[in-house]
Amino acid sequence: MSTSQHSATSTASNAPVNIRGVNGAPVKTMSSLEIVDVINEERKSDAESVGTRFIALRHDNFLVKIEKHPGIDSPKFLGEYKDGTGRALKCYHLPKREAELMVMSESLKVQTRVYDRLAEKEATAALSTPDFNDPVAMARAWADAKQAERDEAARANLEAAQRQHLEHQVAEQAPAVAGFDRIANAEGAMCITDAAKNLQLQPHKLRDNLIQMGWMYRRQGKGGYVAYQDKIHAGYLKHKVGTYTDPETGERKTNPQVLVTSKGLAQLSKLLGPPPVAPTKPTRNPSCLN
Numbered sequence: 001m002s003t004s005q006h007s008a009t010s011t012a013s014n015a016p017v018n019i020r021g022v023n024g025a026p027v028k029t030m031s032s033l034e035i036v037d038v039i040n041e042e043r044k045s046d047a048e049s050v051g052t053r054f055i056a057l058r059h060d061n062f063l064v065k066i067e068k069h070p071g072i073d074s075p076k077f078l079g080e081y082k083d084g085t086g087r088a089l090k091c092y093h094l095p096k097r098e099a100e101l102m103v104m105s106e107s108l109k110v111q112t113r114v115y116d117r118l119a120e121k122e123a124t125a126a127l128s129t130p131d132f133n134d135p136v137a138m139a140r141a142w143a144d145a146k147q148a149e150r151d152e153a154a155r156a157n158l159e160a161a162q163r164q165h166l167e168h169q170v171a172e173q174a175p176a177v178a179g180f181d182r183i184a185n186a187e188g189a190m191c192i193t194d195a196a197k198n199l200q201l202q203p204h205k206l207r208d209n210l211i212q213m214g215w216m217y218r219r220q221g222k223g224g225y226v227a228y229q230d231k232i233h234a235g236y237l238k239h240k241v242g243t244y245t246d247p248e249t250g251e252r253k254t255n256p257q258v259l260v261t262s263k264g265l266a267q268l269s270k271l272l273g274p275p276p277v278a279p280t281k282p283t284r285n286p287s288c289l290n
């Protein structure tokens with residue numbers, strides 16, 4: 001008779017489900033969180049060894065696989081854990097048979113680690129089996145079991161908090177990563193119109209943002225714009241001074257033009273965030289605005 005046929009009741013706490021074998025002794029299990037961690041550790045190691053991209057297995061996707069597996073009666077192994085925010089979330093506590101079924105498609109290293117982990121738990125349990133005729137030993141065993149449950153809950157909470165922190169870090173870095181991807185091939189300095197193209201913004205919107213963020217200002221009484229000196233010193237902007245002949249007076253005049261450097265483009269990409277998802281209709285490139 002497999003362990004999946006033994007009675008099991010899910011708990012309202014972080015503790016594993018209470019699974020009993022044919023002799024009434026508790027059956028050792030691995031939580032779905034533990035198994036996912038083992039899978040991801042080995043997948044990451046394999047990816048790094050061959051230089052390929054590591055794609056982590058999500059715990060919620062693993063739960064779906066458990067529930068769809070024809071050889072696993074998943075409701076009997078249902079449990080809960082709390083994430084870093086204190087929310088009670090679903091997980092499963094799988095005995096050896098069910099755990100091994102869930103990693104059959106993984107690498108031999110994953111299968112070995114899951115098998116060894118459950119064997120270690122069973123060996124530890126066998127050494128600590130109390131004398132059922134000794135009330136003191138039974139009480140001590142009960143206290144030890146409760147402490148083990150608390151330790152397991154604390155570890156699961158810590159792992160959930162670490163995963164949540166990592167997800168937040170990835171979310172925070174996504175705009176910057178997307179921005180650097182967009183300017184990977186942009187070199188040198190460019191006018192505001194060309195910079196707007198790289199940032200996938202309309203030129204007048206980029207110009208307005210540069211003014212509002214204190215990167216440049218409009219010259220009083222004259223045409224064109226001037227970059228603030230601190231942004232020039234930071235390497236974000238440059239000035240290009242051009243000369244022209246006034247058609248009315250015939251005088252030679254200068255016309256400073258603000259240029260955005262590659263460093264400035266990278267900083268703007270982080271500050272302004274990713275471009276809109278909806279594609280815009282391509283138009284002919286206008287001439288530089290300033």
